[in-house]
Amino acid sequence: MSHVEADEAREGIGAGIEDRKAKVSPRRQMLKEFWYYFSENKGAVVGLYVFIAIILIAIFAPVLAPYDATAQNRGALLVPPVWADNGSWAYILGTDAVGRDMLSRLIYGARYSLTIGLVVVTLAVTVGISVGLIAGYVRGWVDIVIMRLMDIILAFPSLLLALVLVAVLGPGLLNAMIAIALVLQPHFVRLTRASVMAEKQREYVTAARVVGASPLRLMVVTILPNCLGPLIVQATLSFSSAILDAAALGFLGLGAQPPTPEWGTMLADAQEFVLRAWWVVTFPGLAILITVLAINLVGDGLRDALDPKMKRS
Amino acid sequence: MLRFILSRIGVLVPTFVGVAIVAFAFIRLLPGDPIILMSGERGISEERYAQLQAMLGYDRPLPVQFWDYLTGLLQGDFGNSIVTNRPVLEEFMTLFPATIELSLVAITLAVLIGIPAGILAAIKRGSWFDQVTMGAALTGYSMPIFWWGLLLIIFFSGYLQWTPVSGRMSLMFYFDQPTGFMLIDSLLSGQEGAFKSAVSHLILPGVVLATIPLAVIARQTRSAMLEVLGEDYVRTARAKGLSAFRVVSVHALRNALIPVVTTIGLQIGVLMAGAILTETIFSWPGIGKWMVDSVYRRDYPVVQGGLILIALVVMIVNLIVDVLYGLINPRVRTR
Numbered sequence: 139m140s141h142v143e144a145d146e147a148r149e150g151i152g153a154g155i156e157d158r159k160a161k162v163s164p165r166r167q168m169l170k171e172f173w174y175y176f177s178e179n180k181g182a183v184v185g186l187y188v189f190i191a192i193i194l195i196a197i198f199a200p201v202l203a204p205y206d207a208t209a210q211n212r213g214a215l216l217v218p219p220v221w222a223d224n225g226s227w228a229y230i231l232g233t234d235a236v237g238r239d240m241l242s243r244l245i246y247g248a249r250y251s252l253t254i255g256l257v258v259v260t261l262a263v264t265v266g267i268s269v270g271l272i273a274g275y276v277r278g279w280v281d282i283v284i285m286r287l288m289d290i291i292l293a294f295p296s297l298l299l300a301l302v303l304v305a306v307l308g309p310g311l312l313n314a315m316i317a318i319a320l321v322l323q324p325h326f327v328r329l330t331r332a333s334v335m336a337e338k339q340r341e342y343v344t345a346a347r348v349v350g351a352s353p354l355r356l357m358v359v360t361i362l363p364n365c366l367g368p369l370i371v372q373a374t375l376s377f378s379s380a381i382l383d384a385a386a387l388g389f390l391g392l393g394a395q396p397p398t399p400e401w402g403t404m405l406a407d408a409q410e411f412v413l414r415a416w417w418v419v420t421f422p423g424l425a426i427l428i429t430v431l432a433i434n435l436v437g438d439g440l441r442d443a444l445d446p447k448m449k450r451s
Numbered sequence: 452m453l454r455f456i457l458s459r460i461g462v463l464v465p466t467f468v469g470v471a472i473v474a475f476a477f478i479r480l481l482p483g484d485p486i487i488l489m490s491g492e493r494g495i496s497e498e499r500y501a502q503l504q505a506m507l508g509y510d511r512p513l514p515v516q517f518w519d520y521l522t523g524l525l526q527g528d529f530g531n532s533i534v535t536n537r538p539v540l541e542e543f544m545t546l547f548p549a550t551i552e553l554s555l556v557a558i559t560l561a562v563l564i565g566i567p568a569g570i571l572a573a574i575k576r577g578s579w580f581d582q583v584t585m586g587a588a589l590t591g592y593s594m595p596i597f598w599w600g601l602l603l604i605i606f607f608s609g610y611l612q613w614t615p616v617s618g619r620m621s622l623m624f625y626f627d628q629p630t631g632f633m634l635i636d637s638l639l640s641g642q643e644g645a646f647k648s649a650v651s652h653l654i655l656p657g658v659v660l661a662t663i664p665l666a667v668i669a670r671q672t673r674s675a676m677l678e679v680l681g682e683d684y685v686r687t688a689r690a691k692g693l694s695a696f697r698v699v700s701v702h703a704l705r706n707a708l709i710p711v712v713t714t715i716g717l718q719i720g721v722l723m724a725g726a727i728l729t730e731t732i733f734s735w736p737g738i739g740k741w742m743v744d745s746v747y748r749r750d751y752p753v754v755q756g757g758l759i760l761i762a763l764v765v766m767i768v769n770l771i772v773d774v775l776y777g778l779i780n781p782r783v784r785t786r
Contacts, residue, residue: 286465287469289466289469290470290473291473293469293762293765294470294762294765295720295724295727295761296720297728298723298742298758298761299758301727301743301746302477302758305749378593382595385595386595386728389597390731392746402595405595405597405601412601412609413604419598419601420602423598423599427590427594427598430595434589434593435589
């Protein structure tokens, strides 16, 4: 989407104006072109459909779930799924150790995972892009201090840093999301800074400055839209890492706390039944895998569609 | 070359000080008194509180505390564990070989399978092999490895009963561990079956830890290879009439591997993060499990020291990778 404007800039400002007027709507044209490249990648389209399905499941969880996610049934402990021996249609995917319906918990779990992804990415993107814009635009000692700080964060293995942060802040879903956002944002800072530094040299930026645009306008309105491609791809990948890391923290007992039906937390509870009740272990992990895989497929497709270098090959 | 190495070390020093500040700040500056936090729900007597405060030096001004901590670090003093009272560095050194052994097995698996798979997928671009391999790689990349570990335990340890569920060695064996690497020590011990036991304990955690690096390396190799195969010099080599094998193995592979080496180096952070989960699932007595246990026990000197030591390991490995990268790719050095 960015390369149309970038091409225009390369040819000199305003060179494409005649063309643009002729078209119905350049935005629509861009969207069409984007979809053309995105849909070339069949996996990405499948991933997108699965992801939309998961969003719908999350939204309509109260309608879809047969039981309350935390309701316990003492009469139905560790009931196997319907197709196994002793399975029952009352609990299609079986029940856990305190008689909660697996299917209902998985359905409600989708809400948590998507919320985690959304909150973490929003936090990491806003902070990361703002800091990166400043570093790349201002340069000098501000840039040096910011980049050193990012190097320090990146020196720690991300999960380890998140683990310790959550341990200090106190276990819980909110703290886990803050910790994960903090360890993910250096990637956005680096990416934004690099693209800003590259774009800043272009003529269209100089032209905007000569016309009298303020630094804030130059940063946000002129430069940022042309750096969006790689950032969107990174945001997609961060969405899936956030879900994985939050599940890992939940699994270690430091993320969402029981009885929250978060998938990683469900796995932590299920760990002791590994050799006795395979279904309490298998399904939550499968849910994580399918969600993350769908998002990564979309991410691959976005990269193909948004990265001009990939397009030519 | 020397200047290149020195400049890299020059960047490392401030980063290390920063890492120490971050680790220090986590424990000391965040809300809550660390001693109260450490004592947990049971509470703490006033005498014990004063004693701990004096022992940990928390009664002095913060900058003094940090300076002492930093000078201590440079002399190899990372403080003592509150739980075991042993020096943090000593505990780290005892457990580190277990993590190195596991990580080496994992990265070896990842490289030995990932690079050939990536090359083949690139050569046979669009074939079913390419599609299956890349599908598997993306699945591996998306895998919650703690769940993957549990699945393998269910199947191989539970259903087939092929491998043990946890630990590094069967309790039947006991021998000295001069190297700390179970594979080597079990061979040196000369006891029958010891090596086999070491391998059977290592195989599942190794596979689990290898999963994500393997997926990343395979994907990276494929895309690097595809890029190189499109270059003019490869076409020239083909036009000269060289065999397809020679073009791929001599001309293309060498240049394609340059970015792959960086990718392999970057996996060290992934391995360390993965070790936390893998070691916890398989009760593997390495530094990943040690960190998680210390977090549970609120053993803050260990958490603080361990954080710095692990970051230091990652930084040193990245430095080595940078230098290696400079060696194989002269263009980097002059920049």
